[in-house]
Amino acid sequence: MxxxxxxxxxxxxxxxxxxxxxxxxxxxxxxxxxxxxxxxxxxxxxxxxxxxxxxxxxxxxxxxxxxxxxxxxxxxxxxxxxxxxxxxxLNDVPPDGPRHPLRDHAGTVLELADIARCTRRLVVELDEPMEFSAGQYAELIVPGSVVARQYSMANPPSESRRLEFHIKRVDGGLATEGWIFGSLRPGDRIGLRGPLGQFALVRPQEEPAILVGGGTGLAPLKSIVRHALSNDLVPSIDLYHGGRGQADLYDVDFFRALEAADPRFRYHPVLSEEQWDGATGVVTDAVLDDFASCKGRSAYLCGPPAMVTAAVKALKRRRMAPRLIFKEEFTVGSAPPVMSPV
The missing domain is CATH 3.10.20.30 (Beta-grasp domain)
Structure with missing residues (x-):
C-alpha cells in the first residue's frame, strides 16, 4: 500500500x-x-x-x-x-532547466571497448528513449544483484536511445571487475534507470565556459560540449582534461577534430606525471597559466574530489563568481556524482 x-x-x-x-x-x-x-x-x-x-x-x-x-x-x-x-x-531552489522523470530502462550492449588505461567505453541501445539533460547520469544495475552503479552519459540528449558511458576499472569492484571488465559482452541485455543528478548545462548563457575534467570525469563534459555547441548555448568552451600519462587520455582525435571545425571550442589535454609535447603539471594549474582572470566566465568541474577542490580554489583566485562554478565529484566504490553550486 x-x-x-x-x-x-x-x-x-x-x-x-x-x-x-x-x-x-x-x-x-x-x-x-x-x-x-x-x-x-x-x-x-x-x-x-x-x-x-x-x-x-x-x-x-x-x-x-x-x-x-x-x-x-x-x-x-x-x-x-x-x-x-x-x-x-532544505534547499528550496529548484534547478534551472527542464526536469525529466526517472524511469526504468532496458537495452542492448552495442559496444564495449578499451579506450584508455583501465577505462572502457560502453554504448547501450535502449528499447525506449531516455530524456535527460547534458551532464546527468544513470544507474546501471549489476545482473543478479540489487547493486546499482552511477555513470554519466557522454552523449548529447539528442541521442536519447544510444547512451555512451566511460567506465574506470575499480580493483575488486562488483560492477567493473566483476561485470563490465569481466563477463559483459556486446549483445548482452542490461537494465538501468535514469536520469539522475542536477549537474547540467541546459540554458543559453552569456558567459564563456571553462570545463575541467579528470579521468572519466570527461564523460558528462563531453555531453555538455556536444550539446552546448550544437544548440549555441555558450559563446565559447575551453575543455581541460587531466591524466597521469598519455595512456590515460582518450577521445583525443575527436576533440582535436572538433577544435579544428569549430572556433568556439578549444581542447587542452594535460599530463601530471609524464613529459610530452603538450601541457604538463596539475590540470588546474594549466587553467591558471592560461587565464589571468576568469571574471565573467562559468565553470563545470568533474573528477576526483581533490581535483575538483583544487579547481574551485584556482577559479576563485582568478575572480570567477562562485555562483557560476558547478562541480561534480567522482569517488571510488559506490561512486556517487555530487554536484552543487559552490
Whole structure:
C-alpha cells in the first residue's frame, strides 16, 4: 500500500511506495527534490519531515546524525514512508532547466571497448528513449544483484536511445571487475534507470565556459560540449582534461577534430606525471597559466574530489563568481556524482 507524499510549496501529492525511497518516488512522479549521489553519501537530499513518519534506513552517521534524525531530518534517497508524509527540502531552489522523470530502462550492449588505461567505453541501445539533460547520469544495475552503479552519459540528449558511458576499472569492484571488465559482452541485455543528478548545462548563457575534467570525469563534459555547441548555448568552451600519462587520455582525435571545425571550442589535454609535447603539471594549474582572470566566465568541474577542490580554489583566485562554478565529484566504490553550486 502506497502513501501520499506532499512536498511543501509544491502543488499536489504523489504516491510514495513503502519499498522505494522518497527521492525515487518523487523523481518517478517528475517532482523535484534536491539530490546528487542518490546513495546516501553526500547529504544533498536532506529533507525535513513536517508531518508523518519515515524509515530512515541505515544512513551514514557522518552524513545524517542521530541528533538530526531526532530533529526531523532525513535523507530522501534513503528514507521510505511509513505513513502519509509532508516534507520540505532544505534547499528550496529548484534547478534551472527542464526536469525529466526517472524511469526504468532496458537495452542492448552495442559496444564495449578499451579506450584508455583501465577505462572502457560502453554504448547501450535502449528499447525506449531516455530524456535527460547534458551532464546527468544513470544507474546501471549489476545482473543478479540489487547493486546499482552511477555513470554519466557522454552523449548529447539528442541521442536519447544510444547512451555512451566511460567506465574506470575499480580493483575488486562488483560492477567493473566483476561485470563490465569481466563477463559483459556486446549483445548482452542490461537494465538501468535514469536520469539522475542536477549537474547540467541546459540554458543559453552569456558567459564563456571553462570545463575541467579528470579521468572519466570527461564523460558528462563531453555531453555538455556536444550539446552546448550544437544548440549555441555558450559563446565559447575551453575543455581541460587531466591524466597521469598519455595512456590515460582518450577521445583525443575527436576533440582535436572538433577544435579544428569549430572556433568556439578549444581542447587542452594535460599530463601530471609524464613529459610530452603538450601541457604538463596539475590540470588546474594549466587553467591558471592560461587565464589571468576568469571574471565573467562559468565553470563545470568533474573528477576526483581533490581535483575538483583544487579547481574551485584556482577559479576563485582568478575572480570567477562562485555562483557560476558547478562541480561534480567522482569517488571510488559506490561512486556517487555530487554536484552543487559552490
Amino acid at each position: 502506497s502513501h501520499s507524499v506532499t512536498v511543501s510549496g509544491q502543488d499536489g501529492a504523489f504516491p510514495g511506495a513503502p519499498d522505494r525511497s522518497v527521492l525515487e518516488s518523487a523523481l518517478r512522479a517528475n517532482r523535484w527534490l534536491p539530490h546528487a549521489c542518490s546513495q546516501g553519501t553526500c547529504g544533498t537530499c536532506k529533507i525535513r519531515v513536517l508531518c508523518g513518519e519515515v524509515d530512515h534506513g541505515r544512513p551514514d552517521e557522518t552524513i545524517l546524525s542521530e541528533a538530526e534524525r531526532a530533529s526531523g531530518l532525513t535523507l530522501a534517497c534513503q528514507a521510505t514512508p511509513r505513513t502519509d508524509l509532508t516534507v520540505a527540502p
